[in-house]
Amino acid sequence: MPRLGMVIDLKKCAACYACVAACKTEHATPPGVFWCRVVKHESGSFPAVRRIALPLGCMHCADPPCEKTCPTGATRKRGDGIVHVNYDECMGCRACMIACPYEARYFLAEIRPYYDGQGLTEYERIGYAANGYVEGTVTKCNFCMERVDAGKEPACVANCPGRARYFGDLDDPASEVSRLIRDKRGFQLHPEFGTNPSVYYLPA
Amino acid sequence: MRTAIAGGFEKTPISPGRVVSERAGTRFEAQSQWRFLILVAFFTGGFGAGLYIASWALDFSPGMILALFMVAVIKGGAHIAYLGRPERFWRALKRPRTSWISRGIISMGVFVTAGALYATFKAPALGWIAVGAAVMVMAYTGYLMAFSPSIPFWNNALLPVLFLAYSAESGTALAIPLYTAFSGARVEMLEIVEVILLVLVTLIIFSYLYGAYHSSVPAREAVDLLVRGRLAPGFFLSVLLLGLLLPIALELLPGIGAISLNASWFAALLCIQGAISFRWAVLRAGVYAPAGY
Amino acid sequence: MPALPVANYKQDFPREDLWIPSACSMCYSNCGILAHRVNGTVIKIEGNPANPVSAGRICSKGLSSIMTLYDPNRVNYPLKRTNPEKGIGVDPKWQRITWDEALDTVTAKVRAAMEKDPRSILTLVSAMDVWSFSFQGAFCVALGSTNLWDSGGGPHCGNGEHAMAYILHGAIHTQVDYEHCNYLLMFGCGSGAGAYYNATLAIRGVSEGKARGMRVVVVDPLLSPAAERADEWVPIRPGTDGCLALAMLHCLINENGVYDAAHLRSHTNAAYLIRPDGRYARHPGTGKPLVWDASDAKTKPHDDPGVAQAALLGSYEVAGTYCTPAFQCLADRVKQYPPEAAEKVTGISAATIRRLAREYGDAARIGSTITIDGQALPYRPAGVLYFKGAQGHKHALLTAMALSLLTEVVGAVDTPGGLLGSNPRCLGFPETGRPFQEPKPGPDGLLVPGEMAAAPVSVLSEPRKPESLALHELAPLSIMATGHPFTLLNPEKYQLPYKPEVHFVTGGNPVMTLTEVSAMAAALKTIPFTVSFSLYLDESTEFADIVLPDASFLERYEVCGLGMWGGYANSAIIKQWSYYLRQPVCAPLHERKFRNDVMLELAERLDIREAMLSAFNAMYQLREPYALDPGRRHTWTEMIDATLKSYFGPDHDLEWFKEHGVLTWPKKVEESYWKNFMHLKVPIYFEWFLDLKDKVERIKEDLPYRDEVSTADLQPLPDWRPCPGHAEKRPEFDLFAFYYRVPMQTFGSTYNNAWLDDISGLDPSIHGLTINAKTARSKGIRDGDWIWVESMYGGRVKGKAHLSQGIHPEGIAMANNGGHWSRYLPIASRQGKGACFEQLMKLDWECVDWTVHNWDLCVKVKVYKA
């Protein structure tokens, strides 16, 4: 069984937010929900200041606290390492949201239209249903499970204009992702939490 | 747009990514999921269980029944109200092997069932089971919070101990006047226990904050929020002064056993508000640093 | 390439599942896209991997275009105004009408205007519709009016850059050769960060360049998206980039002696001898400019093959006067800008300026060569890119000259690693040799750009007495002049032989994108009849009399006209030619119609079809047997079919393009790096500007507004001059406001897109006003506070303060063109969605660079809590 993982090269990331939009259109995520987002943080003070953009999403932790804390079993980890939520089992207790150190999870209290007060657009009508969103449950990145199962890369990887994102098998030492992590000093976010994320970053 | 994602019945907007502060190149985002209803549930759970144990020690049925009611109806109700899909609440029982929520909910069920049976049949074994489960109910919220690495401020071994002590302290604080009001008798022993608990809680709070401050950057940020930041007035006034120091003074100044019933009610009130404030402060000070590395 | 299912226009399949190749138009980059349509609904837009323009990867705007397609706030039916009163915020009381009624009204109004004077008809285009410029041009020609304008072109374009790109590269704009560049110096330009031309490919260029070790240095008052990912950010006082460039030129030429003498001799006029009066010393017989051959100490015509060593420096006696080579003139000029002086102006230390000049000069590796496809070419892996930010000022032309000369002196132009004109030379599709264009030699051996539909700026540009609303005749270096608000508000003064009667608005939002908002609104009001082809009832559509529901780019057919092809779809960073089609990914919804179809219908009704089709034939250079027969009616798709066949042969017709989407063929070395294969020179000394100046001065003599026309900047060498903001001395006006671009919005046009709005919310700098944290605190402003930004000219805007360390202490920055207020744009018009910079501007010639019609975006403001 492979362990699917992602590498994001911060040198190549342009903070263009295309991955955020690619994810949105791939999964028709409702307003305010960003399975994939980019956060920036600034350090130093003028003029010696640096701002770093960090694309964030679910880390598909090898040791996922969200899965452990989920009382219903709606959150589970597949054999290939993908952590996902089954909307039909989730009861919306949000314990997983508290447990996730990476703020990767969103609670869908209700699905409101993007054009508030003007009804769902034709796209949303189809998109929300097709993705099986259930009000009152928690949602998050699923590593584009459907695409991956069909042999494609996740949408954010396939579209990244900076070619900053790579996807592959972390357990295969010969894979591109493993090679990059080895050769370019790849690191995980918050390794001290013991979650062992499957998303690695290459230094800017 | 982001207001469309609202927290259950609270309807407060959640927005992961809401930066509360930045320091040393780390960006902090506030925990926004656990707010009012969870506060009610967690507090009533601990408080009710504490009251139960104190009442059980005195063999004081009204106290036990009140405690059962609080845990079953208020805590249970708040939990169910909080769920996104309340009709699926039974699914929470499925993962006791890994999930502290499952364990807590099961303990709660055991506590309420055993407590109700004990009230009916008075079999001592049932009482012991209920008390055991009550201890679990008092402690599990601490374990739940301490278990997750996500919020380093909570991820602290003292938190379950602190919640346990706080629950016992607030429960006992109410048990004292309640018992006197019902039976006309006073229990000096309980007052001594209460003072010890109050001092203990104060000490644990300080060592908890001290430990957290020196553990990690986000935890330090949280402590700062509590003692210097937005939450400081509430922390010093409600938690420390009104919730701990004043009750100690009220108990000790007249001498043990000499506190009047009215003063005793007042002390209980102070303790309860202190316990609520502390829970609230800890929930609010939960900050993530998702982007830190 | 796998065969893609053919898209069917206005035809529904039962249970269809199609991927339709097309082209994005959310910005002017025109990325190749694939649209996924299932049972009539577009469910995804993604990049088309088969199209090198995107290579399968597009930006957040293109991905979010579905929301623009389905936005419930789109205009879906023809509307007419029932409230005759026009004004900002005055409800036009729209009433739905039929297409017939709408077209009847328009026809009658246009016919009446044509009878009076066809020049009274004005057509507004949007910079996002570059593929339609030629079509709209043909329509205007047929009407008999050349009053075509692009409102945003004034303040939001790189007017100085465009002029320099035409003059120095024969192209509308430039790109850095990311594939080979090792040192990228950017001034106020967002390339590689989701803005600028070919936005997505530039991201890749910078990303892969950086991975290769390319050093990126960004000069900008703001730690902008581009600066954020650079290796070094050099904060600069707003409006002083030209001064920095001049100081760097001084370091390169006078301090370090770093310049590419061989390049300067063979490809520039650096050796041309300049007389004390500033003109070329010419051969008495042929009139050719002379150079000094140092090998035999003689003057010779510049193109004399016998010149062995043309002098670049020194001073030589020619026919009794001392003449200096142009390069010596430049060296003398930049001597006036030593780094110490520039430090006082720019706020950048002299040491830093010297270091930048040194790094840049070293990176250019003068003298090195690279062999590509067997051709040894000069290798100059250093590039300078600048755009709106650096030159969006009063003295745009002078700043642009200085910045462009940085690449010219080190020879990093149109050669591997350097600055490339975006496709001035195309030898055509191998099977047909079309489209073909290349720069040609002009007067004095100087380059003249190839045939472009848009009038290029060149040594041939001539001023004339103005008859246009734009007044561009007096600004011959401008690619798109924008004098409209002046002339509309005061037609008598500007002596136009007609009064504007009809305004065709095909896009753009002039109320918000040109100048002082109230003045612009008043100017629009003066036009008696406005018909607007609109996607939205935006702030400018509020002034329309008839609104026609336009088709968005996902609902229409379009192909690129020749002139815009190289620059806007297929810039120099793409080393492959690609020509492709925009086709409807779904039939136009509701009663929307694409305006080209409507304009063809109007051409019939107005009896101008013959003229229109003839103009189209000329502009698209259609050849027999494919040229359109003006004698009969053609549909828009027939016209596209003819265009495609005329360019690419009978096999590549519309059906072929509908199925395959894109035709590609390799770009040759002779095309990418054409300069090395052609003997053309460009000026480093802009001698003919003196002639232009004289001519403009002569023409303006008789004009009542002569005092407003300033030709002071038409000088052969660059200088730095402060813009009006720098003269503002009232102490409370202590900050420079400026605007910049962000990757998830295109000017103001995308603010009602719900996804882009949502995404913009992730970064507080997008909807907020970015101000230096220390400056803000000294004013008692905290992060998130509502603030007023009040301009030295009086206007003010309100916004949310975003405190940052990443901005010059003297600056306050606004992202894109937010701050909408139309009640029909509920998302864009919510409070706190950015600010409209134009509210701070003033309609005054003092704020316009006459030479290139560039509007000053450097406004001093005072900032206080709301």
Ligand code: SF4
């Ligand atoms: S799409 Fe790629 S370059 Fe753009 S923000 Fe995401 S990771 Fe960075």
Ligand code: SF4
């Ligand atoms: S990142 Fe969060 S949601 Fe994803 S697997 Fe880890 S803990 Fe779970």
Ligand code: SF4
């Ligand atoms: S860069 Fe421009 S053309 Fe390309 S996808 Fe983005 S908006 Fe569309």
